[in-house]
Amino acid sequence: MGEALPTEITGRPFGVSLIAGERADTQDVQFDSITQASGATLQPTYTAASPAQVSEAARKAWSAFHAAGLMPPSQHAALLRPCADGIDAIGEPLVALASAETAIEPARLNAELARTTGTLRMFADVVEEGSWVDAIIDRPGAEGRPSSRQALRRMLRPLGPVAVFGASNFPLAYSTAGTDTASALAAGCPVIVKGHPLHPGTGEVVAQAIAASVLETGFPAGWFSFLHAGGGREQEIGEELVKHPCVRAAGFTGSRTGGDALTRIGLSRPDPIPVYAEMGSVNPVIVLPGALASEPEKIARRVAQSLAAAVGQQCTCPGLIFLIDGEGSDMFTKAMSAELELIEAGVMLAPRIQANYTRTVRELLALEEIKVLFGTDRVPAPPPPGKKEVAGPAMAAPMLLSVAGEHFRQHAEFLNEMFGPCALVVQCQNEQELFSCVTAFVGSLTGSLFVGDADVDRAPPFARALEQRCGRLIFNGVPTGVEVAWAMVHGGPYPASNRPDTSAVGPTAMKRWRRPVCYQNYPANLLPPELRDENPLGIERRVDGTLTREPV
Numbered sequence: 001m002g003e004a005l006p007t008e009i010t011g012r013p014f015g016v017s018l019i020a021g022e023r024a025d026t027q028d029v030q031f032d033s034i035t036q037a038s039g040a041t042l043q044p045t046y047t048a049a050s051p052a053q054v055s056e057a058a059r060k061a062w063s064a065f066h067a068a069g070l071m072p073p074s075q076h077a078a079l080l081r082p083c084a085d086g087i088d089a090i091g092e093p094l095v096a097l098a099s100a101e102t103a104i105e106p107a108r109l110n111a112e113l114a115r116t117t118g119t120l121r122m123f124a125d126v127v128e129e130g131s132w133v134d135a136i137i138d139r140p141g142a143e144g145r146p147s148s149r150q151a152l153r154r155m156l157r158p159l160g161p162v163a164v165f166g167a168s169n170f171p172l173a174y175s176t177a178g179t180d181t182a183s184a185l186a187a188g189c190p191v192i193v194k195g196h197p198l199h200p201g202t203g204e205v206v207a208q209a210i211a212a213s214v215l216e217t218g219f220p221a222g223w224f225s226f227l228h229a230g231g232g233r234e235q236e237i238g239e240e241l242v243k244h245p246c247v248r249a250a251g252f253t254g255s256r257t258g259g260d261a262l263t264r265i266g267l268s269r270p271d272p273i274p275v276y277a278e279m280g281s282v283n284p285v286i287v288l289p290g291a292l293a294s295e296p297e298k299i300a301r302r303v304a305q306s307l308a309a310a311v312g313q314q315c316t317c318p319g320l321i322f323l324i325d326g327e328g329s330d331m332f333t334k335a336m337s338a339e340l341e342l343i344e345a346g347v348m349l350a351p352r353i354q355a356n357y358t359r360t361v362r363e364l365l366a367l368e369e370i371k372v373l374f375g376t377d378r379v380p381a382p383p384p385p386g387k388k389e390v391a392g393p394a395m396a397a398p399m400l401l402s403v404a405g406e407h408f409r410q411h412a413e414f415l416n417e418m419f420g421p422c423a424l425v426v427q428c429q430n431e432q433e434l435f436s437c438v439t440a441f442v443g444s445l446t447g448s449l450f451v452g453d454a455d456v457d458r459a460p461p462f463a464r465a466l467e468q469r470c471g472r473l474i475f476n477g478v479p480t481g482v483e484v485a486w487a488m489v490h491g492g493p494y495p496a497s498n499r500p501d502t503s504a505v506g507p508t509a510m511k512r513w514r515r516p517v518c519y520q521n522y523p524a525n526l527l528p529p530e531l532r533d534e535n536p537l538g539i540e541r542r543v544d545g546t547l548t549r550e551p552v
């Protein structure tokens with residue numbers, strides 16, 4: 001038996017998983033949380049969830065899903081606001097802990113905290129507004145339907161328990177209470193979070209606030225669980241979750257390797273489930289000649305700052321910059337280099353991430369076609385002999401590499417994400433070569449197009465090329481900074497995500513956790529309230545082809 005949760009949420013981790021409202025202690029596999037800036041070990045020691053605990057969390061989520069099946073949407077909205085309030089209430093210790101675990105500065109984490117709790121509240125509003133469920137009623141005898149037919153009613157219904165995997169680089173906004181968790185809870189699905197081993201304390205403290213809100217708002221305790229993962233058990237726990245028959249979907253944010261592995265597991269089950277994977281991205285930036293002629297230095301400074309933001313560890317940092325050679329491109333690369341020189345080395349999220357970054361940069365540098373435009377003295381050192389990772393703070397300083405357009409299509413490595421403060425400038429000889437290079441990459445979260453007055457006729461094919469390959473298209477702007485809004489698309493063709501038909505940010509993210517169900521000839525008492533004639537929730541519906549809030 002686990003220990004019941006304290007009613008007061010302290011902002012202090014205990015080092016154990018939270019399963020269905022109880023602290024789930026075991027003495028099995030233990031691991032530490034490390035202060036990235038100094039390498040010091042933080043207290044407490046963490047215990048990874050055992051296979052039995054993974055199964056218990058999944059089974060309890062399944063039971064909770066069935067027990068709460070008839071809860072009205074207002075109750076799901078009512079869960080999200082106390083979650084947000086509970087997390088805000090522990091904001092100060094939470095940010096301090098997250099900063100110690102990740103080396104991300106408190107100012108950025110405070111902004112991330114506001115975004116996280118703002119997103120929870122936004123989903124509550126969307127659930128209450130109700131139209132997101134796409135309710136449709138087709139009555140017999142309506143135009144185009146014979147009166148002999150039966151009424152058809154359709155809407156999105158929840159899938160069931162969702163497993164959530166957050167990324168290391170956004171310990172709040174893409175982690176325990178990030179959009180995947182918030183959108184799944186909003187969609188009426190229980191959630192089991194697999195804690196990220198690079199911020200276990202942050203994850204557990206956020207989980208306490210969610211677990212307390214679950215109990216406070218009358219949900220079955222199994223509606224939310226948080227599993228610590230580390231000490232060599234991390235990937236097993238992920239696999240056990242995605243394989244578990246009670247888990248009906250998974251949300252993943254992280255590397256392409258991780259996303260691919262979990263997608264394969266989800267698909268190879270006897271009953272395959274959707275795994276929504278948001279992965280790494282190259283985020284191409286195209287600067288057309290007119291833009292290079294008009295304000296090369298201004299654009300270069302913006303791109304440099306975007307590249308180096310968060311030590312280059314954002315999924316939307318620009319990784320490939322496409323230019324046509326000439327006076328403007330020289331000014332651009334010089335201004336970019338000058339701006340990067342002003343940016344000092346920063347601590348990366350973990351030695352493992354620094355080691356991956358180092359390897360990717362060194363692999364590029366080994367190719368004779370690559371030139372270093374800036375940062376010859378900043379080439380990351382290889383790990384010490386016999387060691388996989390560097391000891392102490394894992395630092396990286398911005399760098400800029402280049403390759404001639406004629407060589408760009410020769411090596412697949414040029415299309416790899418460099419998760420760190422380095423980008424590759426592709427220097428083309430003419431517009432035709434530029435177009436050929438731009439069409440070499442396949443999928444990206446974002447694509448930026450800088451266009452000057454002289455580019456009006458030149459821009460359309462480049463805009464179309466980006467549209468075919470990217471989730472979000474930015475005109476005369478940099479890709480970092482993802483707004484939480486209805487029109488946002490955070491996704492894109494593979495490898496940016498495995499589901500280009502969805503977005504991991506904004507209200508539409510909820511639709512990932514539901515599926516359409518059609519009710520034929522169903523009586524009112526068996527229908528969800530959204531589909532009853534009298535429209536008790538007052539939501540917008542498509543009735544006989546026309547959008548309306550009126551009862552029918």
Ligand code: NAP
Nearest residue numbers: 165166167168234235238254255258261278279280281315
């Ligand atoms: P990561 O190493 O892939 O980790 C993400 C999560 O997936 C962790 O919980 C990790 O577990 C788990 N995982 C990874 N490989 C796995 C496997 N084979 N089997 C089971 N679980 C697995 O990524 P990260 O280093 O935290 O984050 C950096 C990456 O995330 C970058 O590529 C970045 O571009 C991407 N990212 C994407 C977005 C987006 O919205 N598209 C946002 C932020 C970050 P363990 O670590 O415990 O093994």
